[in-house]
Amino acid sequence: MHRSFRLALSLALCAATTLAFAQKGPSFRFKWKDGAGLAHYSDTLTTDAMKYGYEVVNDAGMVVQHVDRQLTPEELAAAKRAADAKAVQDTNARAQRQADVQMLAAYPDEATFTQAKQAEMDSLDQTIHTTQGNLSSQEKALTDLLQRAGDLERANQPVPKALNDRIAEQRTMVSAIRSTLERQQANRANAQLKMEGQVRHYRELRKAQQEQNPAGQ
Structure with a gap:
C-alpha cells in the first residue's frame, strides 16, 4: 500500500510538472564559445554569439538549432566568387552534356x-x-x-x-x-x-x- 502511494504521488508530480511546462511554453537561450573556447550563455542573441556562431538550447539543455558564425566581408566575397565559379561550371557541364547528346545523334x-x-x-x-x-x-x-x-x-x-x-x-x-x-x-x-x-x-x-x-x- 505504501509503495502504491509513492508511485501514485510520483506520477502526480510528473503530470503537474508537464502541465506547468505546457502552460508556460518552451523557453530558449543561446550558447556559444568565444575565441578562447570558453562557453557563454545568454537569454538574448548577442553580437559575440553571432560572431562566433551559436546554438539554441531549450530548458532541457538540448540543442534545437545550430547557427554558424557570421562570415567576414572577405569570406563573403570569397564565397560569392566560389558560388559564381560553381554556377559557371555547372552551366558549362550542362552545355557539354547537351552537345554530347547532339553529337552522338548527328554521327552514328x-x-x-x-x-x-x-x-x-x-x-x-x-x-x-x-x-x-x-x-x-x-x-x-x-x-x-x-x-x-x-x-x-x-x-x-x-x-x-x-x-x-x-x-x-x-x-x-x-x-x-x-x-x-x-x-x-x-x-x-x-x-x-x-x-x-x-x-x-x-x-x-x-x-x-x-x-x-x-x-x-
Whole structure:
C-alpha cells in the first residue's frame, strides 16, 4: 500500500510538472564559445554569439538549432566568387552534356564523325594553300621591284621616290601576308590537336553508350 502511494504521488508530480511546462511554453537561450573556447550563455542573441556562431538550447539543455558564425566581408566575397565559379561550371557541364547528346545523334559511328572533322581540316588546308600562293606572288612582285632599283643603282642612276615608296609598300604587304600565314598554320596545328581530342571524346561517349545499352550493338 505504501509503495502504491509513492508511485501514485510520483506520477502526480510528473503530470503537474508537464502541465506547468505546457502552460508556460518552451523557453530558449543561446550558447556559444568565444575565441578562447570558453562557453557563454545568454537569454538574448548577442553580437559575440553571432560572431562566433551559436546554438539554441531549450530548458532541457538540448540543442534545437545550430547557427554558424557570421562570415567576414572577405569570406563573403570569397564565397560569392566560389558560388559564381560553381554556377559557371555547372552551366558549362550542362552545355557539354547537351552537345554530347547532339553529337552522338548527328554521327552514328566514328568513321562518319572523323570524316566530318577531316572536312574541316581540309578547309583550313585550302585556306593555307591560298595564302601561300598569294605570298609567293607578292614576294615575286617585291623581287621585281628590288631588281629594278638595283639596276638603276648599278647604272649610277637615282632610284625614284615613287619606286622606293612602292618597295616599302610591297615589303609591308609581304610581311602582313607572312604573319597571316603563320597564324593560319598555328590555328591549323591547334585544330589538329582539337580534332584528335574530339575523336577520342566521341569514341569514349559511344563506348559508354554501348555499355549502357548492349542490345543496341
